[in-house]
Amino acid sequence: MALRTFIEAIRETLAEEMRRDPSVIVLGEDVGKKGGVFLATDGLWAEFGDDRVIDTPLTESLIVGASIGAAVNGLRPVAEIQFADFIFPAFNQILSEASRMRYRSNNGFGVPMTIRAPYGGGVHGALYHSQSVEAFFTHIPGLKVVIPSTPYDAKGLLRSAIRDDDPVLFFEHKKMYRSVRGDVPDTDYTVPLGRAAVTHEGKQITVVAYGLMAHYALEAADVVADEGISVEVVDLRTLRPIDKETLLTSVRKTGKCLVAYEDNRFGGYGAEVSAIVAEEAFDYLDGPVTRIAGPDVPGVPYNHVLEDWFMVNPEKIAAGIRKLAAY
Amino acid sequence: MAVTRKTRSDLAASVGLTDADLIAMYRTVALARAVDERIWILNRAGRIPFVISGQGHEGAQVGLAWPLERKKDWIAPFYRSIATCLAFGMTAQDILMAQYAKASDPSSGGRQMPGHYGNAENNLLSLSSPVATQMLHAVGIALAAKIRRTGQVALTSMGEGSSNQGDVHEGLNFAAIHRLPFILVVENNGYAISVPTSKQLALENVADRAAGYGIPGVIVDGSDVLACYRASKTAVDRARRGDGPTLIEAKVIRLTAHSSDDQQTKYRPEHELAELRTHDALPRFRDELRDAAVLTDEIETGIAAEIKAEVDAATEHAEHEPDPDPSTAMRWVFAEDWPSEMPPAWGLGGHRAAAGGNHGTAGEGHGTADEGHGAAGSEGGGR
Ligand SMILES: Cc1ncc(C[n+]2csc(CCOP(=O)(O)OP(=O)(O)O)c2C)c(N)n1
Ligand SMILES: [Mg+2]
Numbered sequence: 001m002a003l004r005t006f007i008e009a010i011r012e013t014l015a016e017e018m019r020r021d022p023s024v025i026v027l028g029e030d031v032g033k034k035g036g037v038f039l040a041t042d043g044l045w046a047e048f049g050d051d052r053v054i055d056t057p058l059t060e061s062l063i064v065g066a067s068i069g070a071a072v073n074g075l076r077p078v079a080e081i082q083f084a085d086f087i088f089p090a091f092n093q094i095l096s097e098a099s100r101m102r103y104r105s106n107n108g109f110g111v112p113m114t115i116r117a118p119y120g121g122g123v124h125g126a127l128y129h130s131q132s133v134e135a136f137f138t139h140i141p142g143l144k145v146v147i148p149s150t151p152y153d154a155k156g157l158l159r160s161a162i163r164d165d166d167p168v169l170f171f172e173h174k175k176m177y178r179s180v181r182g183d184v185p186d187t188d189y190t191v192p193l194g195r196a197a198v199t200h201e202g203k204q205i206t207v208v209a210y211g212l213m214a215h216y217a218l219e220a221a222d223v224v225a226d227e228g229i230s231v232e233v234v235d236l237r238t239l240r241p242i243d244k245e246t247l248l249t250s251v252r253k254t255g256k257c258l259v260a261y262e263d264n265r266f267g268g269y270g271a272e273v274s275a276i277v278a279e280e281a282f283d284y285l286d287g288p289v290t291r292i293a294g295p296d297v298p299g300v301p302y303n304h305v306l307e308d309w310f311m312v313n314p315e316k317i318a319a320g321i322r323k324l325a326a327y
Numbered sequence: 328m329a330v331t332r333k334t335r336s337d338l339a340a341s342v343g344l345t346d347a348d349l350i351a352m353y354r355t356v357a358l359a360r361a362v363d364e365r366i367w368i369l370n371r372a373g374r375i376p377f378v379i380s381g382q383g384h385e386g387a388q389v390g391l392a393w394p395l396e397r398k399k400d401w402i403a404p405f406y407r408s409i410a411t412c413l414a415f416g417m418t419a420q421d422i423l424m425a426q427y428a429k430a431s432d433p434s435s436g437g438r439q440m441p442g443h444y445g446n447a448e449n450n451l452l453s454l455s456s457p458v459a460t461q462m463l464h465a466v467g468i469a470l471a472a473k474i475r476r477t478g479q480v481a482l483t484s485m486g487e488g489s490s491n492q493g494d495v496h497e498g499l500n501f502a503a504i505h506r507l508p509f510i511l512v513v514e515n516n517g518y519a520i521s522v523p524t525s526k527q528l529a530l531e532n533v534a535d536r537a538a539g540y541g542i543p544g545v546i547v548d549g550s551d552v553l554a555c556y557r558a559s560k561t562a563v564d565r566a567r568r569g570d571g572p573t574l575i576e577a578k579v580i581r582l583t584a585h586s587s588d589d590q591q592t593k594y595r596p597e598h599e600l601a602e603l604r605t606h607d608a609l610p611r612f613r614d615e616l617r618d619a620a621v622l623t624d625e626i627e628t629g630i631a632a633e634i635k636a637e638v639d640a641a642t643e644h645a646e647h648e649p650d651p652d653p654s655t656a657m658r659w660v661f662a663e664d665w666p667s668e669m670p671p672a673w674g675l676g677g678h679r680a681a682a683g684g685n686h687g688t689a690g691e692g693h694g695t696a697d698e699g700h701g702a703a704g705s706e707g708g709g710r
Contacts, residue, residue, distance in 0.1 A: 059501065065463020068464050073471035077467075096460060102659050102662065104435055104443070104445075105434070105435060106438060165661075241668055
């Protein structure tokens, strides 16, 4: 066991996977000598050289498109998009190409590729360095979407993502990079894709979350526990394919469900979770499925007062829990 | 005294090939044309709902694909690439199966529109509909070839209209920086559906853009099969040496409408259509090979008979193959099935459309024989 920050866990996993499998390469903007703007790839270039750690030009569509081609021809590319906000020039390659390659070729071709991108607000990043973009991608059949919340999960899930035979989007909340620490075993463990975790057991309300919100949900659960409200927290970890079993088992037990997500509320990932719960656990519900989510403005504003207003935090989640508990 | 027939004509020697190679190339051009003509007939007869094809491009495609090594090198084709695919290992039957979209269609198992070829066995990458996306895949294939030191070359082809897409810029720039074993073929037929080249680019030639990437840009007459072969051979040799990519622009003609949903007389002047055939690679190559005594009456007749039999058999086979079964429609979203990725409320199977099946008929919204363009092609004839 060793104590690691979130980003250390990512960095170590990349290095270990590259040592383990010579077909793993890393490419993206500033990932080489500099080691990435958040230092997620620090040290990789020194160890693995120009061939396997590639500083690309400022061309997101190429980063993804060339990764698709490289994946088809025997490599396992791990592409870094510098900020999730800048993934959209590559959207067509992800949507029309990576996600559909296996289906459209009737299993003739697969795309074993991982796309890593830092996402999320609360870091004074404003509209274009704070976005949560997962809903654009969880909508797409053929993509796996992963958002870990602990160094342990980050390591186990990144290993699974890199070893997976299909494209995986791996979003890392940038506020967690250095603020979140946790124990990580020295073993070659994996955390399987498509499995949620119950990170806090409780009886009255299920709070569903992922990424930074999984931490805030735990904090909120602690706060309301003192008030006598028993909360179960489900950390989804993989958003698609979703682990319905863990989600529905929890909601059927508690009878109430609150989904916390940082993205804009309307049409966000939590809307799908809510629909699944409403359709498949209706008979067990004792209250409306509730969302605590980012406001529907076009982005996270920069000024700290406005940013604080935007961000979902433990207090806002706790307030939602109280209201639902009283229903 | 009997004349001893030379085993290798001067023509073959001039391009470093054998007479047998030249005949095989001719056969491929002629086969592609025969397949192409057949699928238009099948469309007009209401047997297949949609056609997009490559008449007028075949000579260039065969010449350009020929120097690549089958099952080693890679091609990311586009929707006009029938001849490219045939030259690279697919068969007439494979092409017909894609038109009929049958379960055993090797390109997609009937999932994609006709024209979206792909074949893992032959290193022909599956293509999608958004144009030019395959550019980056071919660049990535070349990148992997370089990193893995496989000695492979990757070629992709597209139209001149598609060459305006941003992915082409991103890809050429990257391929040039890393001296990737990559070839971009632009098959310039003068139109992007209805829009002439003068409204697509300010330059005369797409190849002129190569200078901006620091790579060779080569212009070649697409009706001259052997000129295309030579241009491609040079590019392939250069790529294999590690000297980097080449952009080849082949000036070709589009002998048909853009697709079966298009009415080209609306935007193409009559005299242009009338004189198109004078730039056709097929008769030109035939004459060239006959003049060089590579192609004789006997060989030509034999090839024609073989091709007819092959295309007839392919059509027959495709007609009688089963349609895909809806119980397979959820397969291959991922490599493995996921219980949470659920079938729709109506389940799998038992809900085929009542009438018409897969076949385009008048009133179904696909092109009808007398209209010549689609009533309800999703992009108003723009697909
Ligand atoms: C991104 C995208 N935009 C529009 C279309 C519709 N479309 C299909 S082919 C085509 C014209 C392409 O012209 P060109 O690249 O010159 O190739 P050609 O068909 O002439 O061989 C258009 C507009 C498309 N398939 N993809
Ligand atoms: Mg064109």
